Amino acid sequence: MRLLTAALAATAVVMTAPAAWAQDPSEPPSNPSLTVRSGGSKGTGKLTPIAGAERVVAPLGVDPACPAKIKIGLRSDARKPSYATMSVEVTQPLSVSRSMLTSYLPPGYELGAKLLIAVPPTTPQGEYALRLKTPDQTLSVPVQVVTLDQLDNGGNLALLRPVTASSQHTNANYPPCSVADGDAGSNGWAGGNGWNDATARTWPDTVSIALGGPKQISRVDLYTLNTERYPASSVGLRDWDVQAGLNGQWQTVAQVRGNTAGNVRSDFAPVAADAVRIVALASNGANDYTRITEVEVR
Secondary structure: OOOOOOOOOOOOOEOOOOOHHOOOOOOOOOOEEEEEOOOOOOOEEEEOEEEEOOOOOEEEEEEEEEEEEEEEEEEEEEOOEEEEEEEEEEEOOOOEEEOOEEEEEOOEEEEEEEEEEEEOOOOEEEEEEEEEEEEOEEEEEEEEEEEEHHHHOOOOOOOOEEEOOOOOOOEEEEEEHHHOOOOOOOOOEEOOOEEEEOOOOOOOOEEEEEEEEEEEEEEEEEEEEEOOOOHHHHEEEEEEEEEEEEEOOEEEEEEEOOOOOEEEEEEEEEEEEEEEEEEEEEOOOOOOEEEEEEEOOO
16 A cells, blocks of 8 residues: 555646745745635536545655645535635544635635645554535545555665664754655655755765665665756756665665756665665755755665
8 A cells, every 4th residue: 555645737826935935045035835726617516525646655654844744625516716615524533634624715716835744653553534625525535544654665674664863954844754744846845745854065964764674785766956947957966875874884785976956866786784874975065955856775
């Protein structure tokens, strides 16, 4: 069972955006947390709940800063503009980051947002329910609570495993655990998707992922910040070492120098490792932070 975090498909029009960019011009801005998308009204007069995935897998024991997430929304098929409201509920003891989604919507438009689902560490394994309710309809999305060892990681040994970093920028939301959350994209930068260190122009920076015991590994994929406005060639990670650790002993298994791409695959001779560490040595651009959106280990 794969962790599903598929986004609602359509072109987004910004309604509200975090203020992180205004606070610190050295950091690229995050994406908006609330969007409106245009569409064709069916004229039914109903408000329809929308979920970006058919199921959510929420593993136990993950860092609280990186809970399970899903895109949610609602579509207004009303005949005229009006306020559209949807309530959001989840079976206890799970909790969600918002209890309501509401906005003024023209006919046929869709309102979307990211929803976080927190799982207390004592939650029994099993199936729970996320319920999206409008006055006209209730959409129920299963939430499967499993252990990390039960998670289908698709071959990525780093997925949702514990992450530690040398530092963390405090200007916005850059949790180290987000480099192993399964989302390699740059959407949501400074909003929980991607790690930014706190020591500009000071090297090295490190981020380490514990693999949950010795594993045979031969490949590490690194994704750095890369968007059309903020390409990796301007703000991404340039130089780094890939290290494999076993019982606290580290060895360098790959080196990357002069990178300008958004993602780099490093292959090496198979080694036994219970942890992987990225040692960042330089970034592209004047402010020289380390910016990593994902690390995959295979």
